[in-house]
Amino acid sequence: MSAREEILGRIRAALKDNPEAPQIPRGYRKSSGLDEEALIELLVDRLIDYKAQVCVVEAAQVSARIAELLASAHSYVVPTGLDGGWLAKLDDVRGAGRGRFDSDSAPLTVAELDGIDAVVTGSAVAVAVTGTIILDGSPNQGRRAISLVPDHHICVVKATDIVGILPEALRRIDGTRPLTMISGPSATSDIELERVEGVHGPRRLDVIIAR
Amino acid sequence: MSTFLGMPSLPVYGTGNLHASESFPKAAHRELGNAQLRVNLGHATHTIRDKRIQVISELPDWEHLRDTGSAIKEAVMARLPELLEQFEENFTSRGGVIHWARDAGEANAIVAGLIRETGETEVVKIKSMATQEIGLNEYLEGQGISAFETDLAELIVQLDHDKPSHILVPAIHKNRTEIRDIFLREMPSVDPKLTDDPAVLAAAARAHLRRKFLTARVAVSGANFALADSGTLAVVESEGNGRMCLTLPETLITVMGVEKLLPTWQDLEVFMQLLPPSSTGERMNPYTSLWTGVTEGDGPQTVHLVLLDNGRSAALADEMGRSALHCIRCSACMNVCPVYERTGGHAYGSTYPGPIGAILSPLMTGIQAEENNSLPYASSLCGACYDACPVKINIPDILVHLRSLDVDSKRGKKKIPTQMDAGMKAASWALSSGKRLGLLEKGLPLGRLATGPAKKITKLPGIAAGWTQSRDIPAPPPQSFRTWWAKEHRRPKIDAAPAPSPEKEDQR
Incomplete structure (x- = not known):
């Protein structure tokens, strides 16, 4: 008998008392009921608590803010699907200057990514109550490696993509895409259970909330 | 449910690091002699308790979430064969390969074989209880394959040639100074002026592992959740070592117990609200990764999953005890346990320490395996673990149930009544x-x-x-x-x- 058949057989035998699957009570909250201003305020508060840097700007100011944050970076990478307007103040991005595009047809190698200082991505949805940003690999976010290897992640969150609690966010997401939920810069609680920021993931997380 | 003798299908128990080789009272007595251990544990468990209470107090629907989580897990156990087949179909149709392992030995052999096929002799590892349970690292070492733990606490334990003592923070028994000393001794290129500031220690771990992450071609992981309706796997972590292992290598091998399934995508919204506050006392953990088979151009292009029984079906066969399989490995029960706080995790012998380990280990190995019959007594039955459990496992009730299994298993072996038997008879009369x-x-x-x-x-x-x-x-x-x-x-x-x-x- 194959291991599969044997294990399934053991499990069926273990359930010979035919336990009934209970009705699932779902009395928990499905939404927070907060308005956009309250959501922005809460998300900012949570991100700061995680030691991320946050700013809230008008949509037209995003490119200026990105340029400012990248001022000291020697190099940066962006996914090809990033909103072109966001790069308006970074005219060298397409050239041989500091900026690199990462695309399906011409992906950067891990070694190349390791040599790059920063990455700029969009995001799929953000959860205000937990301070969580979800990336789903859409063209404006790119593949997972680019938002992981560079040490500085600049992430743009549109105000309309902010929801209150996790159930609202997961309803907006296709679970079969490669997903990354990010709540602050990388951290560890492994030494005396005290949280310390900055381990293997990007040690610097800048979130730009665009109205 | 006291015995299976004579029934057509006997439970098949688990093997590997699930046994106490020394009785709990004996081991606890020795561990209690370590004052430094008690100071470290007392500090750590109290820190995490306070954080957990604080974060949970912000959630007005916490008890509703617990009720839902408990019911979902009960339904998973009742529908396990069907859900496993559904998961297998979805995971496979998206390019993943499923392997089934009856026990620790079989799982180890499968993983080693898969690594050998890649031609590699080094793998990076994400912290995983399942691979700890089957003793994968030691097995791979014997096969000439080096497995590098990348979680900070696992790294500390591995460098110190020690054993984990907690399911979330395996090095909880070490304080910062002890960790610094281990790094100085075991990390070849570490700065000799290393301080014991946790931030400095974390930076040293980053430097130590960076090259490994960037060059590894094979990673081994566990999984926190598996969604039957989509074939999706999830890893919940903090440091980014998980993301590194799940994203950069070409081949990913995941080892997961069969009980980890959740029926639907919607169920994830419940468990991702229950797990982080219960584990690290955070509103949300820094990173959670989800993947469904293979995604072209993003992450590993060869994805394996080893589904592990190793005594889980035996635990499932125990009607009173099967809810122990609801465990999502958050570690809240050990953080609140007055016994664990004093003895530490090593006293329990098994990979699974604390209150949950005291029920899970004997359920998976059988009550008569080595010294595991001493574990159900490693409790004052105060019930703090039940209150803290995010999926409401009634640990005290199962402890009492296992104590009765232990007593029953010894019945009839002795011809002469023991002092305990005589005492109980007298008490019953009086x-x-x-x-x-x-x-x-x-x-x-x-x-x-x-x-x-x-x-x-x-x-x-x-x-x-x-x-x-x-x-x-x-x-x-x-x-x-x-x-x-x-x-x-x-x-x-x-x-x-x-x-x-x-x-x-x-x-x-």
């Missing part, structure tokens, strides 16, 4: 009748004679000696409560209702 008890209580003053001038009993004979080993028994009172009550209420009282007669009291 306590089943108020009159008999009243009669016996009249003998209390005699007990006072045995106490001597110190008015306490310092040494009892036979098995009762265990009680007096660390405490004295005060002298019995000159009369029993009931004798006192009867005397007090004999006096006639004017304007007062008549007191209940002593006879009536006796019959209660």
